[in-house]
Amino acid sequence: MTALRRTSSVLLALLLAFAWQSVPTASSDRADRADAAERNGLRGDYYLSSGAGRFDFAEHKATIVDPAIEPADLNPVFKLLTGREDDVTVRWTGRIAPKYSETYTFSMVGDNGYRLWIDGRPVIDHWVDDWDREQVGVPIALQAGRKYDIKIEYFEHYGGANLRLRWQSPSQAKEIVPVGALFLPEGHDPPGPESAAVGASGTSVTLDFAEDLAALPAGAHDKLVVMVSGTAWPARSARLRRGDPSVVELTLAHAVPKQAGDNVRASYDGRGGITLAGGDPLPKYDLAAVVNGSDHTIRTRWAKDVDRYDPLPEYPRPQLARSSWRSLNGVWQFAAAGPGEAPPFGRDLAERIVVPYPVESLLSGLQRHEERMFYRRTFTVPRDWKVRGKSGDRLLLHLDAVDWESIVYVNGKQVGTHKGGYDRFTVDVTDALRRHGAQELVVAVYDPTDQGRQPLGKQRLNPGGIMYTPASGIWQPVWMEPVPRTRVESPATVPDVPGQALKVTVDGTPGATAVVTARAGRRVVGRVSGPTGAELAYCCSASSRA
Numbered sequence: 001m002t003a004l005r006r007t008s009s010v011l012l013a014l015l016l017a018f019a020w021q022s023v024p025t026a027s028s029d030r031a032d033r034a035d036a037a038e039r040n041g042l043r044g045d046y047y048l049s050s051g052a053g054r055f056d057f058a059e060h061k062a063t064i065v066d067p068a069i070e071p072a073d074l075n076p077v078f079k080l081l082t083g084r085e086d087d088v089t090v091r092w093t094g095r096i097a098p099k100y101s102e103t104y105t106f107s108m109v110g111d112n113g114y115r116l117w118i119d120g121r122p123v124i125d126h127w128v129d130d131w132d133r134e135q136v137g138v139p140i141a142l143q144a145g146r147k148y149d150i151k152i153e154y155f156e157h158y159g160g161a162n163l164r165l166r167w168q169s170p171s172q173a174k175e176i177v178p179v180g181a182l183f184l185p186e187g188h189d190p191p192g193p194e195s196a197a198v199g200a201s202g203t204s205v206t207l208d209f210a211e212d213l214a215a216l217p218a219g220a221h222d223k224l225v226v227m228v229s230g231t232a233w234p235a236r237s238a239r240l241r242r243g244d245p246s247v248v249e250l251t252l253a254h255a256v257p258k259q260a261g262d263n264v265r266a267s268y269d270g271r272g273g274i275t276l277a278g279g280d281p282l283p284k285y286d287l288a289a290v291v292n293g294s295d296h297t298i299r300t301r302w303a304k305d306v307d308r309y310d311p312l313p314e315y316p317r318p319q320l321a322r323s324s325w326r327s328l329n330g331v332w333q334f335a336a337a338g339p340g341e342a343p344p345f346g347r348d349l350a351e352r353i354v355v356p357y358p359v360e361s362l363l364s365g366l367q368r369h370e371e372r373m374f375y376r377r378t379f380t381v382p383r384d385w386k387v388r389g390k391s392g393d394r395l396l397l398h399l400d401a402v403d404w405e406s407i408v409y410v411n412g413k414q415v416g417t418h419k420g421g422y423d424r425f426t427v428d429v430t431d432a433l434r435r436h437g438a439q440e441l442v443v444a445v446y447d448p449t450d451q452g453r454q455p456l457g458k459q460r461l462n463p464g465g466i467m468y469t470p471a472s473g474i475w476q477p478v479w480m481e482p483v484p485r486t487r488v489e490s491p492a493t494v495p496d497v498p499g500q501a502l503k504v505t506v507d508g509t510p511g512a513t514a515v516v517t518a519r520a521g522r523r524v525v526g527r528v529s530g531p532t533g534a535e536l537a538y539c540c541s542a543s544s545r546a
Contacts, residue, residue, distance in 0.1 A: 038184065039183070039194060041183075042069070042150070043093050045062075046081045048089075054087070055157070067182075068178060069092065073160075076229040080287065086156065089153070089155045089156070093149075093185050096181055097147045098172075099171075100144050104142050104168070106123050106177075107124075112156055112161075113154070114127070127155070162467070165177050193209050193288055197290060198264060198291065202258070203252045204252065205266070206241075209282075211276050216238055216274060221235040223269065223272025224268055225269075226266050227264070227266070230263075234252070234253040238250050258292070258294045258295055258297055262292060264290040264291075264292045267288070268284060295367075311330065311355075316477040316479055320491070322481055324481060326382070327479045328377070329478060330354070332375050333351070335373065343374060343407075346412075355375065364473075370473070371446065373472075374445075376441070379439050380439065387430060387482050394485060395429050395483075396427070396428055396480060396481055396482075397429045397478070399418070402445060403473065404445075408429075411433070411434055449461050502540060504528075508533075510533070512531070515527065515528075516528050518540075526538055
């Protein structure tokens with residue numbers, strides 16, 4: 001037994017020794033990864049021009065790492081790095097690695113001028129003082145996985161400042177060139193975290209360094225500064241991640257909003273007493289990029305009072321009121337759609353959305369952008385409305401605003417189309433109704449926002465500065481009303497002060513007679529009539545005004 005125990009002990013010792021040599025420690029594994037990996041992003045060198053409208057690279061002010069070229073609002077960055085927002089130039093350098101061995105087409109859009117080189121070859125040259133005019137580059141053949149030199153130059157004259165770099169190929173849909181495809185120039189390894197990110201709650205930031213850190217000193221959270229759009233964002237605490245002392249976890253005093261976009265940065269002045277595990281001080285770093293993964297949205301104190309089943313219950317057209325009407329606002333079924341996808345007649349959709357709030361909004365319940373989408377719900381027509389095919393009243397469906405292009409179906413029949421994101425449109429759905437029971441309503445919507453050519457104001461898929469989040473889909477009330485076959489559609493009034501008259505044009509059923517009645521309180525003081533569509537003039541006499 002003794003010999004057996006001794007033999008077992010020797011075997012156990014050998015196995016433990018083998019296991020110890022075979023399993024790497026966390027720190028050695030991290031070091032191996034650091035040696036093998038390259039840091040993503042581009043080197044950004046920020047300059048002041050020598051004068052207004054010079055667009056040169058006269059005075060170098062700062063060098064930072066930018067994760068990708070998609071800043072929607074560069075003004076806060078310019079102010080932070082150079083001290084001013086106008087007459088600033090930037091040069092980004094690094095390497096780019098495509099996923100496919102194909103011919104790529106690069107495109108850029110910005111405010112103001114820019115130019116692009118790939119592998120030393122000029123691809124886009126738009127050194128022009130304009131804004132928001134997309135430029136498409138000369139196609140260039142690239143090999144998958146190979147890293148090509150990339151250089152971008154940009155100037156900002158005055159006003160807004162933004163820039164986006166996109167690519168596409170036969171296998172690559174058009175998109176912002178992702179940070180994973182961009183690499184720093186060879187030999188450029190600035191101090192600071194290798195990666196940093198805001199958590200989904202918006203109240204946490206992780207800083208991932210290449211080396212382990214020693215225990216953090218008191219007050220470290222005040223020295224590891226996070227900035228949002230140029231404003232210092234206070235932290236409550238800082239700690240090392242359990243099991244991985246190369247990662248610092250900051251807890252913030254206030255949530256970083258999702259809408260802050262890519263304007264989140266981290267800095268350390270080198271004087272906070274923070275040291276690496278080996279005893280060396282943590283080097284100073286300035287304005288390291290922080291990926292904003294926050295889902296937090298700032299909301300007003302009234303948001304909690306919205307009834308998702310009956311939002312905006314008030315009558316939607318107070319200047320032309322009818323007593324019979326019904327709101328169709330509330331919870332609808334919803335689904336994202338693809339190009340050419342058939343409408344979802346007769347089947348439930350997986351998601352729910354609160355109408356009439358834009359799909360990007362918090363109140364919609366979804367808070368994301370969709371380029372193509374389907375809305376679906378059912379409704380019933382009240383029996384006392386007496387809506388009938390040829391002999392009764394007609395049923396009008398009003399959609400007060402849908403951004404941008406919409407197609408309306410009732411019971412599988414197309415009843416109307418509309419292009420325009422800001423105005424009401426009305427469709428007569430009477431002939432598509434079933435005789436009894438539930439009626440199916442489907443609205444298909446397409447909104448490319450700034451990827452299309454429709455009027456869009458300052459809506460942008462990547463908002464920032466004076467540009468704001470899109471308002472796609474149904475974003476104003478949906479409602480229905482019964483109307484007689486002969487009816488008023490809308491009146492237009494124009495006062496004629498010198499002639500002491502009011503000119504009225506009544507848009508209504510063609511061939512009908514419009515009667516305009518003037519009252520002083522409840523007393524009728526005048527009346528004028530004429531055909532619909534014609535301008536009628538009611539003269540305001542002194543006696544009628546008394």
